[in-house]
Amino acid sequence: MLTKFESKSNRVKGLSFHPVRPWVLTSLHNGVIQLWDYRMGVLLERFDEHDGPVRGVDFHKIQPLIVSGGDDYKIKVWDYKLRRCRFTLLGHLDYIRTVQFHNEYPWIVSASDDQTIRIWNWQSRSCLSVLTGHNHYVMCAAFHPKNDLIVSASLDQTVRVWDTANLRKKNVRGAPSFESGPDTVVSRVNADLFGSADALVKYVLEGHDRGVNWASFHPTLPLVVSGADDRQVKLWRMNETKAWEVDTLRGHTNNVSCVIFHPKHELIISNSEDRSIRVWDISRRMGIQTFRRENDRFWILAAHPEQNLLAAGHDTGMIVFKLERERPAYDICGPRMFYVKDKYLRMHEFGSGRDVPVVSLRRGGHSGSSAIGSAPRSLSYNSFSPPAESSVLVCSDVDGGSYELLTFDAEGGNPSEPSGTHRGNCLSAVFIARNRFAVLDKNRQILLKNFQNQVTKKLAPPNPSTDGMFFAGASGRVLLSSEDRMTLFDTHSRKVLAELQVPRVKYVVWSNDCSHVAFLSKHGIVITDRQLEHPSTINETVRVKSGAWDTTGRIFFYTTLNHIKYCLPNGDSGIIRTLDVPVYITKVDKESLFCLDRECKTRKVKIEITEALFKLALQNHQYGDVMRMVHHSRLCGQAIISYLQQKGYPEVALHFVRDYKTRFRLAIACGNIEVALETVDKISQEEASQQLAMDCWNQLGVEALRQGNHEVVEKAAQMTKDFDRLSFLYLITGNTLKLRKMLKIAEMRKNVMSRFHNALYLGDVAERVKILESSGQAYLAYLTAVTHGLTEEADRLKPQVESLGTELPMGPSPDAKNLQPPTPILRTRDSSEKDKEGHGVEDVTVNWPQLTVPKSAFEGSITDVLAGDEDEEYVDAAGGGAWGEDDLDLDDEGGPAAASSPAEEGGGWDVDLDLGEDLDVGPAGKLPSGGRDEGGDDLFVAPQAGVVPASQWVSNSSHAADHVAAGSFETAMQLLNRQIAAVNFEPLKPKFVGVFCGAATSVPGLALAPALALPLQRTGTSDAKTLPAICLKLPSIVASLKSAYKAFHSGQFAESLVLFKSVVQSIPMVVTNTRSEANEVRELLEISREYITAIRLKLAIGELSGDPVRSTELWAYMTHCNLQPSHLFLALKFAMGEAFKIKNFITAASFARRLLELPDMSSEKNATLKVKAQKVVLKSEQMARNEHQLHYDERNPFDIDSDTFLPIYRGSPVVRCAYCNAAYSPDMKNKVCRACGLSLVGVETIGLVTASKFTRLE
Structure with missing residues (x-):
């Protein structure tokens, strides 16, 4: 069920x-x-x-x-x-x-x-x-x-x-009768007569x-x-x-x-x-x-x-x-499809439509009750075999899961018995070579078999919960699926090549060249490359039924219960069409989709894939194709517009959107003030859209202000009647004439506050006094006149103030200052303005100067597409000579340029070409905000910016310290991750900050000016190979190591651990210049790791107060750390004592002998200890036994597990930290190292990089 x-x-x-x-x-x-x-x-x-x-x-x-x-x-x-x-x-x-x-x-x-x-x-x-x-x-x-x-x-x-x-x-009147002949009439008569x-x-x-x-x-x-x-x-x-x-x-x-x-x-x-x-x-x-x-x-x-x-x-x-699955069992091999129908293995050729049975099957089928539960679940064609030796694996749920290997001649026209048939039980079975196939049996073991069904090799899957196996796109490899992951496994080397976290996979679909693969789950699709990297996920709310790549391998098509959809390798997807019944895609060739339905009937469906090709071209930056599709196809709808906005291309959507509201929104999104202004003008002309027009003018004003286009800001404020904004705009642009007009408008509107604000902006004290007096504020008017020295106005207002019974002010405050707006350095005026003599004032550029901006890729593509369209139109144009008539509209007033001869225009080279809005300078030589005329005198051309040293440092070096010095912490972390598998960067933060701050110096500048930051370089003056100075150097690391030695010798283990870890964390930031320096750095790393392990063992001993046996084991391990002789002397001394106390005399004697061999034992100050050690050896030889069994064998070389503090003897599986090389058991794989605290365990990397790209080690 x-x-x-x-x-x-x-x-x-x-x-x-x-x-x-x-x-x-x-x-x-x-x-x-x-x-x-x-x-x-x-x-x-x-x-x-x-x-x-x-x-x-x-x-x-x-x-x-x-x-x-x-x-x-x-x-x-x-x-x-x-x-x-x-x-x-x-x-x-x-x-x-x-x-x-x-x-x-x-x-x-x-x-x-x-x-x-x-x-x-x-x-x-x-x-x-x-x-x-x-x-x-x-x-x-x-x-x-x-x-x-x-x-x-x-x-x-x-x-x-x-x-x-x-x-x-x-x-039922006129109902069809199931009877015929004269008996029908007789029966009706009898019914009417007798009832x-x-x-x-x-x-x-x-x-x-x-x-x-x-x-x-x-x-x-x-x-x-x-x-x-x-x-x-x-x-x-x-x-x-x-x-x-x-x-x-x-x-x-x-x-x-x-x-x-x-x-x-x-x-x-x-x-x-x-x-x-x-x-x-x-x-x-x-x-x-x-x-x-x-x-x-x-x-x-x-x-x-x-x-x-x-x-x-x-x-x-x-x-x-x-009662059973209805999905047909099929597989594709180039231009042919093999599938099971009516107890036959059939072959369908996509090109010719030829469909013939090739092999008669003993099991499977879709007819009759015997098919319930016995229909093939999957079919796998051997893509490694030549056409003359075709073979398939048919898997079904019979007997709890079974496979049937069939070998046959696919070129035969009549169905026949297969030349070879073998059966067996399995969970899954796939081909891995021309004459080999892999079987996942019920015990979750991988069996490699030949075509005689004989087991040639037996493998254990890397994941014990493996329950499925799929074709992996290459010989000798299989894809193993479990509950939540997919594993790429090599059967020859028995290695896991890649793993991917993915929901339970039902089907796997490879592209034709096996460069991409799609994993189909119940409600989702994951697309990756052949190494299971760069995954993209598509989630669905209904079941995913099937999928297939197109012939180019760039687009993946899939079906759900009710749709045919597509998705791209980057995760973008869309709907192509709806379905009445579920179908199973077999092949997609351009706009033809081949599929099977649940009755195993082959179908061919025409599909429209322009949208998918459009998104693919956009993804691949093929802007010419993008614009060609925009102009020549029926791409439309909110989905495409939203997609273009989401991907950061609203300017593309502008070319095929005709709705004014949407067009305005897109123009604002891409900052195209000209299109937005044109669109809002058209919206304003529609009486039913006045409220919408007001909202659009507001948005346009905000965007124009952000760009500094105050001409458009002014028009937007005028349209929305935002007088306060207009007044402030005229103030900051120095347009005093229009401020004066705003004052008159406020007076006409009878808006007292607006009048006062405009008078304040203009610095017109007399007007302010007049406004205060007219609004009933005589005292304030008098005070304003007195403060600003308007004695006549003050004398006129004095009686009014006295009549109010208010005490007159003594005079202006000695601290009072004249509140006047600053005088504009550059006044903006219209060409209609006249100076005092009545002459026209010379125009001043109103808008901010604009930088020359090169055309974007899309603008170039638009020009190419439009030029192509014009070429097609000019092919049929009537004209004389080899070129025909000049059809360019060269008249600024819109008239045909052909109406004027070259002589009338002043010569054959003086034609004013109309090259579009981008070069339309408008009347009087003024450039609009979007102008790009590099020859215009009104444009400001910014100087060419130099290359920032920090960017050169990043490109010149593959050393993480150089990237940190440049401030590129992200690329530095990526380098450390690739080189030493570093994942925990929190301990490196102080080092990063120190290196970054040490790579520059600050020089004080002029008064009130910021300080000048200058980069510090460790290389010559060559701009191409400049590298930063690094503050962390090898001598400073050696000094830190000596301090750590001193703390260790004095028993300050917590402080010593911090110092040794600081050395480990500083080493990735050290740049070496010679090979000997590089070797010294690696030696420092190894020494620090050994001491960190020893200190962690000593700290663990301190926590074991009630377990002397375990303490003895830890002391024993500590004696195998690569310590300085004086420090090893201390470890052996305490290990000997602990072993002797628990009556492990044999172990104590071994420590005593090692202790006696140290050179420090010849010193006079250690004479007493030497006698004790000799006594321990003598006593141990007499007792010759160990009271307790220790997990310690000094004769068998071992590494210390830095996680469990247990020995890993030679020959046992071991994984190591990618940075410090600390040893661990395989359970610690892909976990952060306990010793260095930086890198992952068990990850293969290139190792620590100590030299930059241009450093030559000698």
């Missing part, structure tokens, strides 16, 4: 599939009817007008109608589009068990506990006939799919078949020992199946005169509640209160499958009329399921 959908609800008593849409209708025991979309798993609607359980529901085949019958004796007809009940049919006197629409006529049949069956006309809303005869509850009644028959089942232990031909003749029943009992089927719960017709054969409380399923056959029992199917252990025929296969499906669903083979009359639930009794079954879907209702909901 393949469960497609499951719902949780009250007990489900009725089910019905919609014939077209992916809907299933359920009626519940609590009176609710639910409409589900089983494909998306969504509850679409609820109908709850019934009072009590609803036992029967049905969809109409064509109309948007639902019929339901419940325990409230009512039959309700619903319109699911209107979401309400249309009408109610009344007539039954007891519970209604089932209801059903007729396939052709406007009839409804209902069965009830009142022992009757009723036939209703839902159009006239009347009862046509009442069928009586049963003497107990009628549990179900159903129309025959084609004939005028009804089958009913009752608790009176009978199944009855009713003939409704007379009812049809009586009630007849509308529906007659044709057969009474007796044989059940208890009440019958369900009966169903076969969709095409004269068969009836029934299920009863006697736990039996009976099969009946009918002919024109009689009906008889064919067989009884036994196996259920409780009442059989429902039984139906499968619409596609010769099967019977039954369910029961014994919590099981059983599948029976009609031909063999036996059960072939059983599905059980632990706690739920089954009550109802339904079959989809068109698809291989079944639904079953139980105590806690319902399930929609299939």
Whole structure:
């Protein structure tokens, strides 16, 4: 059973599939009817007008109608589009068990506990006939799919078949008759003269020992199946005169509640209160499958009329399921496809459409009940073999998973037996060479076999949970899948080449050249290259069914349940078209898509891939193709516009958007003020869009202000009547004339605050006094006049102030300052302005100067495309001479340039070419904001910027320290990650900051000016090979090491550990100039690692107060660290003492002998220790035993595991830190090193780089 959908609800008593849409209708025991979309798993609607359980529901085949019958004796007809009940049919006197629409006529049949069956006309809303005869509850009644028959089942232990031909003749006008000849006329005359029943009992089927719960017709054969409380399923056959029992199917252990025929296969499906669903083979009359639930009794079954879907209702909901997979088994090899159909391996040629069977199969197929569960699950063609030796692997679920190896001649025209056949059990099987294939057996082991089915090699997969295996695109390799990862495994070297985190993979699709691969999961696709790198993920809400690369390997096409889609290697995707039924893509060639449907029929579908090609060209920076598609295709819609904006190309969308609102939004996004201004002008002309126009003017003003285009800012403020913004704009641009106009406008608007602001901006004190006086602020007006020395105004206002009874101010404050706006250095004026003599004032450039900007790639592409279009137009243009007439519009006023001769224009070279808006300087020689005329005097040409030393440092060196000095921390971290697998950069932060700060010096500048930063270089003055000075040098590292030695010797282990780690963290920032320096740096790293290990062992000993045996082991390991002799002396001294205390005399003696061999023992100060060591040796030789077994063998060379502090003896698997070379067990692979704290363990890298690119080590 393949469960497609499951719902949780009250007990489900009725089910019905919609014939077209992916809907299933359920009626519940609590009176609710639910409409589900089983494909998306969504509850679409609820109908709850019934009072009590609803036992029967049905969809109409064509109309948007639902019929339901419940325990409230009512039959309700619903319109699911209107979401309400249309009408109610009344007539039954007891519970209604089932209801059903007729396939052709406007009839409804209902069965009830009142022992009757009723036939209703839902159009006239009347009862046509009442069928009586049963003497107990009628549990179900159903129309025959084609004939005028009804089958009913009752608790009176009978199944009855009713003939409704007379009812049809009586009630259906012009209905086709199933009879012919003169007998038809006679029967009609007899019915009219003598009368007849509308529906007659044709057969009474007796044989059940208890009440019958369900009966169903076969969709095409004269068969009836029934299920009863006697736990039996009976099969009946009918002919024109009689009906008889064919067989009884036994196996259920409780009442059989429902039984139906499968619409596609010769099967019977039954369910029961014994919590099981059983599948029976009609031909063999036996059960072939059983599905059980632990706690739920089954009550109802339904079959989809068109698809291989079944639904079953139980105590806690319902399930929609299939009995087997419908995906055809196929594989592609160049221009041919091999697939399995009807127990044959067939070959289809895409070019010619030739489709022939090539091999007869013993297993598999899609017809008959024997196909259930035995159809091939996958097919793999051997792409390594020559065409004359074709071979395939056919995998199926038979016997828990099996494969069949077939060898055949693909060129043969007639189906034949394969030349070689071998079988075996497996989870997966794929080819890995011309005469080898790999099998993943049930024990999760990889078996390599030859074509004689003999095992040549047995491998253990790297992941014990491996449950799938796929073709890996190259010989000797396989892809291994587990729950959450995909592993690229080499069967020759037994190495893992790559791993990828990906949800459980169902299918793997390679491009033709095997450069890209797509992993198809249940609800997603992951695309990578052949090394499983650079993954892109596409997530779907519905199931992904299949996929294929196009012939170029650049676009991946895939299908879901209802769409054909595409995706690019960078993760961009889109929809090509919708599907009525699921299909499985086999090949895509340009705009032709080849596929297989679920009936294994080959199809060819035309698809439109312009959108995919457009995105691909954009991704590959093929801007000429992009603009050609924009101008010559029908690319449109919000999806493309949003895509272009998301990718940072709104200017492209401008070329095919005609909607003003969208065009304006795109122009603002790409900063194109000219297009935005043109568009908002057109929006303003539409009376219905005034509010939109105001919003657009506001946005345009903001963007123009950001760009410094204050002419457009001024116009936007004028259009939106934002007077305050206008006044402030005129202030900062020094346009005092227009400020004066704004003052007059404010006076006309009677806006006191605006008048005062403009007077303040103008520095017009008299006007401010006038405004304050007119607004009733006489005191403030007097104070302003006095402060600014306007004595006449002050004398005039003094009586008014005195009349108010307010004390007059003594005079201006001594600290008062004259508040005046600054005088503009450059006044902007229009050409219409006149100076005092009445002469025109010379124009001053209004907008900010613009830099010369080269054309973008898109602008160049646009020009090329438009030029190409014009060339096509000029081909047909009429003209004289070899070139034809000059068709360029050279007249600024829009008139044709051809109207003026060259002589009239002042010569043959004085033609003013109109080259578009980019060079349109406008009247009076003024350039607009987008001008690019490099010859214009009004343009400011910025000096050529030099190359920043920091950028040279980055390009000149592959040493991380040089990148840090340049401030490029990100590239420095990338270098360290590639070189020493560094992943934890937090400890390196102080080193990074120190190196960065030490690579530059700061020189004080002039007063109020910032200091000048100068780079410090360690190389010559050559600009091409300059490198920074690095503050961390080898002598300073050696000095730090000596301090660490001193702290270690004095027993300050915490401080010593910090110092040694500082040395380890400083070494990546040291640059060496000679080979001897490089060797010294590596030696320092090794020394520091050994001391870090020793200190960590000593600190661990301090934490083990109650375990002397473990302490002795750690002391023993410490004596094997590569320490200085004086420090090794201390380690051996304490190790000897600890071993002697726990009575491990043999071990103590070995430490004592090593101690006596040290040169320090000859010193006078160690004479006492020497005597003790000799006594330990003597005592140990006498005792000659160890009291405790230590995990320590001094005779076997070992490395110390820096994680567990256990020895890793020679020959045992070991992984090492990519930087400090500390040893670990394989469990620590891909984890951060405990010793250095910087790098990953077990990662292969090039190692520490100590010299820059231009340093030559000698």
